Amino acid sequence: MGGSFAGLEPWGCSGPWSPIGPLWRLLKRDVQTPFVVELEVLDGHEPDGGRLLARAVHERHFMAPGVRRVPVREGRVRATLFLPPGKGRFPGIIDLFGSGGGLCEYRASLLAGHGFAVLALAYFRFEDLPEYLSDVHLEYFEEALAFLLQHPKVKGPDVGLLGFSKGGDLCLSMAAFLKNITTTVLINACVANTIAPLYYKGLSVPGLGCDLTKQKTMESGLLDLVDIWNNPLEEPHRQSLIPLERAQGPFLFIVGLDDHNWKSESYAHIACGRLQAHGKDRPQIIYYPETGHCIDPPYFPPSRASVHAVLGEAVFYGGEARAHSRAQVDAWQQIQIFFQKYLNHEMPEKRSKI
Template sequence: MLLSVFAPAVSRLHRTLLPGSARAMSAVSLLVSPERCLYDRPLQLRVLGLSPGQDVTLRTALSDDGGELFTSAAHYRADGGGEVDVSRSPGLAGGSYTGVDPGGPLWSVQPRTPYRRLVKKDVRSPLRLRFSLHPGHGGDTGEELLAEAAQERSFLGEGVRREPLREGRVRGSLFLPPGPGPFPGVIEVPGAGGGLLEYKASLLASRGFATLALAYYNYEDLPKDMKALQLEYFEEAVNYMLQHPQVKGPGIGLLGHSKGGDLVFSMSAFLKGITATVVVNGSVANIGAVLSYKDNTLLPIGIDTKKVKYPKPGIADIHDLLYNPLEESHRKSLIPVGKADCKFLLIVGEDDRNWNSTFHAQAACQLLVDEGKEKPEIVYYPKTGHYIEPPYIPLCEASMHRLVGLPVIWGGKPKEHAMAQVDSWQRIQAFFHEHLNKTEVKSKVYERVVE
């Protein structure tokens, strides 16, 4: 049973040390601050009361909504004062991460079941993290416990309102920050997994944006599959946000990842009322379904199944699966990005194995330039994969792909991917603030290349 005593700002537990058979008078403290916070907030964790130079292992554990256990184990050595502070103490070789990294205990957790991705499906409840401290750098999970503590990390900030949306054909959830508003408005469009995912929208609302988490298939009375999509459905969602009394005009923002990325490219090209669009590892080709709008039809880009590779048995690498939409024979799938009149921020993982996101970002840039439009801001993140999430969500190396029908690799190196998530999340908020609020917000910048 997890034992913890919470102070207003710090979660702390003392345990008396037992060296050999003698009971020591000193105690070790594991302090985690704050007790409750948003998931994207940096972690503050300290250990007090160790012997100078003592080796310890810090374990992190959490369970997702389905009960899957995610864990990590980091190795530390106490300083001369008997303290470990994850903001300045380096993780040592042999643990889940190395070097000084305050977020390491969070982003390094991995599932016990292969190909399981950490996704918060019910944002109304927090994720509960358990931290435990053990002597030495051994791998025995039953080793002596020195101290333990807990923290709750939420995707839904205090006072944020969640309103299920069933307006006309539109289905989703609207998240409104506390206060009277109006607030800058954003629609968040997810990838090809279907259903309703709210964790990004709820976090953005917790940071001051009126955000609509939009479902577009396999949810309630929406179509069960993604064979054909009508852009008029997404237009209804845009108009709903533009007319909402608590959404600041005159335009709104769009955020889309993967399949959601090509959808927000299409929305920006064909629909009115879009001021700022963020595309995270998106495609300039229409993916997976016929997309129609009035007299316009975009066919799904073709695939070359001979290009699929299998780096491990039963796991596919689909990086080269799509045909080139710039070639004349495939241009019926090319999204006319150059028609858009909004500002663009393109987030690119250079090690994206789902498809060549670098190519698609550069193609979008050229399509805009060819139409005399302003170049988009493009941020390239080295050693970063397909699922660029909010901060501290662990890298998923491979998981089931709904459209492919088997597990695929997503790319990325854990630490570099984690750094990209922290930086890109700040950049996304700054971009929306600048263009929807006309206010500049500076963000901390990690290693990246900006075009």
């Protein structure tokens, strides 16, 4: 990683950094071990030209003291459950990531440190799950929901959902078609089912298509995909719209206004209009200027570009480094506040911003 900052900036030594290697993205695969950051203060600003004044090692842990990590291989469900310390019972959340697949645990492990029982759920490209997202069967997610609700440490009768990108529209489908979901948080999500058709008990929702001829190549050589997606308000693409008005609980949309993966701001507006047209409450929408697609927990270096998991091409996700870093700090707090409010759980003692 590399970068710079000036003045007083919390975690300035890591927040606005960018990967030195092309198209790298810093993620945490093993949440049971900390990130270890070596800090050095040099006499001068050249990396190799100053006298060493001080050195320190900082560890960033992803599991708060007492948080338990429980691998889940129950029926078809492939997941990891993170439980807060204490006897419980705790409000439950299902956490879904996007089209990269696999099992991402770092967001769930951090949330568990704030009093939530969080199920990090894989749905493809992990162990014996499908390698490719060719279709989606909502019964799999229904099975995961049932597992979480029956767990003795989880406080029912409802749970919350947290989804990013493709995981966001899956959360919308879960909220629309499944029971026992009380609140849903979406991070740069689409209001239509994307990428692959979705099936549930004889119902099918086609995936929103795209027109790759509308992709743009930037001067850097990266692809800009923001205009490739079909308009879900136009025929025949309206069939891909998710009937989110069927959901029982409130929504929070986290929107990066510089999202270049797709038009998250427009999708949030569509969701708002659709809910109000059906007599539902207006969703909470938080807009973050100069913020791109990949909104992580605080102090992860902004991911502005990487190789797209579906297209296999180098794509631009958007965002200005410092603005995106600030957005990640605020969005993380807003997500916790929203879940605390609607999952009916008393606020635990505040430990840290992460």
